[in-house]
Amino acid sequence: MNFWLAVFRQAGRNLRQTWASQLMTFLTVSLSVLIFAFFYLVYTNTIGASDRLSEDIRLIVYLEEEPGTAMQEQLLRKINNFDKTEEIRFISKADAYKRFAEQLGDDSDVLADMPKDFLPASIEVIPLKGLRGFNQIKLFSEYLTQLPGSEKVQYGQEWMERFYYFTQLLTIVVLLSGTLLILTATFMVAYTIRLTIMGRHDELELLKLVGATNSYIRTPFLLEGILQGFMGSIIGLTALYALFRWISIHFSGPGLLNLFHFTFLQPIIVISIVFISIGLCTLGSFTSIQKFLKI
Amino acid sequence: METDNPIEALEVPENTMIEMIKVSRTYVPDITALSDISLTVDTGEMFFLIGRSGAGKTTLLKLICNMEVPSNGLIEVAGYNINNLKGKRLAHLRQKIGVAYQDFKLLDDRTVAENVAIAMEVSYKNPQAIRQTVRDLLEQLQLTDKHNTITGELSRGEQQRVALARAVANSPRLILVDEPTGNLDANTTERVMNLLNRRNKSGATIVIATHDPTIYQKGNHRILELRDGQIHSLTRSNGS
Numbered sequence: 001m002n003f004w005l006a007v008f009r010q011a012g013r014n015l016r017q018t019w020a021s022q023l024m025t026f027l028t029v030s031l032s033v034l035i036f037a038f039f040y041l042v043y044t045n046t047i048g049a050s051d052r053l054s055e056d057i058r059l060i061v062y063l064e065e066e067p068g069t070a071m072q073e074q075l076l077r078k079i080n081n082f083d084k085t086e087e088i089r090f091i092s093k094a095d096a097y098k099r100f101a102e103q104l105g106d107d108s109d110v111l112a113d114m115p116k117d118f119l120p121a122s123i124e125v126i127p128l129k130g131l132r133g134f135n136q137i138k139l140f141s142e143y144l145t146q147l148p149g150s151e152k153v154q155y156g157q158e159w160m161e162r163f164y165y166f167t168q169l170l171t172i173v174v175l176l177s178g179t180l181l182i183l184t185a186t187f188m189v190a191y192t193i194r195l196t197i198m199g200r201h202d203e204l205e206l207l208k209l210v211g212a213t214n215s216y217i218r219t220p221f222l223l224e225g226i227l228q229g230f231m232g233s234i235i236g237l238t239a240l241y242a243l244f245r246w247i248s249i250h251f252s253g254p255g256l257l258n259l260f261h262f263t264f265l266q267p268i269i270v271i272s273i274v275f276i277s278i279g280l281c282t283l284g285s286f287t288s289i290q291k292f293l294k295i
Numbered sequence: 296m297e298t299d300n301p302i303e304a305l306e307v308p309e310n311t312m313i314e315m316i317k318v319s320r321t322y323v324p325d326i327t328a329l330s331d332i333s334l335t336v337d338t339g340e341m342f343f344l345i346g347r348s349g350a351g352k353t354t355l356l357k358l359i360c361n362m363e364v365p366s367n368g369l370i371e372v373a374g375y376n377i378n379n380l381k382g383k384r385l386a387h388l389r390q391k392i393g394v395a396y397q398d399f400k401l402l403d404d405r406t407v408a409e410n411v412a413i414a415m416e417v418s419y420k421n422p423q424a425i426r427q428t429v430r431d432l433l434e435q436l437q438l439t440d441k442h443n444t445i446t447g448e449l450s451r452g453e454q455q456r457v458a459l460a461r462a463v464a465n466s467p468r469l470i471l472v473d474e475p476t477g478n479l480d481a482n483t484t485e486r487v488m489n490l491l492n493r494r495n496k497s498g499a500t501i502v503i504a505t506h507d508p509t510i511y512q513k514g515n516h517r518i519l520e521l522r523d524g525q526i527h528s529l530t531r532s533n534g535s
Binding site for chain 2 (some may be wrong): 192207
C-alpha cells in the first residue's frame with residue numbers, strides 16, 4: 001500500500017466517523033462563502049453601476065450674462081486650466097429656450113407668453129473619463145463656481161453624494177464581512193478538526209506508538225480541510241449563482257434594478273474564492289493537528 | 296554502532312539489542328518507579344521480567360519503546376539512543392518494535408482484523424499481504440471466527456490475543472509483551488507462547504513481563520526479577 005492510498009483510506013474513515021460535525025463545518029463554510037460572495041457581488045455591481053452613471057456626468061455652469069465670443073474663449077481657457085475636458089459647450093439663452101421647448105414637446109405652448117431669454121445662458125462641461133471620482137467632481141465644481149460670471153453649478157451633487165457614501169459603506173461592509181467570515185470559517189474548521197482529534201485521541205496515540213509518521217497522521221486531516229474548503233466554496237458559490245439567476249430573471253426589464261445591469265463574479269474572482277477557501281480550511285486543519293503532534 | 300537509519304540498525308544483526316545503563320524513572324512528586332537499572336538484552340534472546348505488581352516491569356517496557364522518557368540514564372536499542380530520536384526516525388524505529396500493552400490499547404469500535412492490520416498499514420504494506428497476515432495470525436491464536444467482530448465486544452482474553460497479534464503482525468525485530476497470558480487458559484497460553492517462540496526462532500528479540508512462572512520456567516532463558524524498582528536478581532531458567 002502506498003502512502004496516498006493509506007491516507008485516503010484514513011481520511012475516508014475520518015469522514016465516516018465524524019460525518020455530523022463535518023456536515024456542520026461544511027455548511028458553515030458554504031454559508032460564509034455565500035454571504036461574503038453575495039456582498040462582494042452587490043459591491044462589484046454597484047461599482048459597475050456607478051461607473052456607468054458617471055459616464056453621463058456633466059457639470060452645468062449657469063452664467064449671470066451671456067458671454068461674448070472673446071469671453072467664451074477666456075472661460076474655455078480657464079476651464080481647461082483646471083484639467084482637460086471631454087467637451088465644453090456654450091448654451092445661449094435662445095438655445096436654452098429652444099431645448100426646453102423641445103423637452104416640453106406637446107406642452108411647449110405653455111411657453112408662449114414667456115420671453116425667449118428668460119432662461120440663463122450656461123456652459124455644459126463634460127469632464128474627462130479619468131475625472132470621475134466624487135471628490136474630483138466636487139473640486140471641479142468648486143473651481144467652476146469661482147469662474148467670473150458664474151452664478152451656480154449643478155451636477156446632481158446630492159444624488160452623487162448619497163451614491164458615493166453608499167458605495168463607501170458597501171466597501172466597509174464587504175471588508176468587514178469578508179474578515180469576519182474568513183475568521184469564522186477558519187475557526188470552525190480548526191474547531192471541528194480539534195473535536196475529531198479529541199474524539200480519536202486514543203487511535204492517534206496508538207498510530208504514533210505503532211510507528212505512523214507525522215505525515216501519515218497529519219495528511220488525512222489536511223485532506224479533510226481541503227475537501228471542506230473546496231466543497232463549501234463550490235456549494236456557496238453555486239447557491240449565489242442560483243440567487244443571481246433568480247434576481248436576473250425576476251427583476252429584468254424596465255425599473256430601478258435594471259439600472260444595475262447585473263453581472264456575476266468574474267471567473268478569476270470565483271477561482272480565487274475557491275482557492276482562498278481551500279487555503280483557509282487547510283490552515284485551520286494544520287494548526288489543530290500540529291498542536292496534537294507536538295504533544 | 297550507530298547508523299543514520301534506525302531501521303537499518305535493526306536489520307543488521309547486532310549482538311546487543313537493548314542496552315540500559317543506570318536508568319531511573321521518577322514520577323512527580325517523588326515516586327521512584329525504577330532506580331539504577333543496568334541491563335543488556337542480546338539480539339535474538341527471549342528475556343523475562345518478573346516481579347510483583349508495582350515492581351516496575353511495565354515502566355521498564357515503556358522506557359524501551361520510548362513511550363516514556365527516563366529521568367536518568369541511557370537506553371539504546373540496536374545501538375541507537377532511543378531518547379534522541381524524533382519525527383520520522385522515531386516512527387521508523389517503532390515500526391520495527393512490536394508492543395503488546397497490558398491495557399491492550401485496542402480500538403474498541405474497530406473489528407479485530409482492522410486492529411491487527413493497523414500496525415502493517417503504517418508501514419504501507421500491500422493490502423493483500425496485510426489480509427493474509429491477519430488471517431494467519433488470527434488462526435494461530437484461535438481467533439479466526441472473530442475476524443469481523445468489533446473488538447469492544449470481545450472477552451479480555453480475546454482482546455489480549457488481538458493485542459499480541461498486532462504486536463507481531465509487522466514482523467518486528469523486537470517484541471515487548473506485558474503480561475501476555477494473564478487472562479488466558481492453559482491451552483491458549485501454550486498457543487501464545489508457541490507464537491512467541493516461533494518469532495524468537497526466526498530472529499526476533501523478545502522481552503516478556505509476566506507473573507506466570509509456567510511460561511518463564513520452560514526453556515533456557517534469562518530472568519530479571521525487579522523489586523521496588525530495583526534489580527533483585529538476574530537468573531537463568533533451566534526448565535525443559
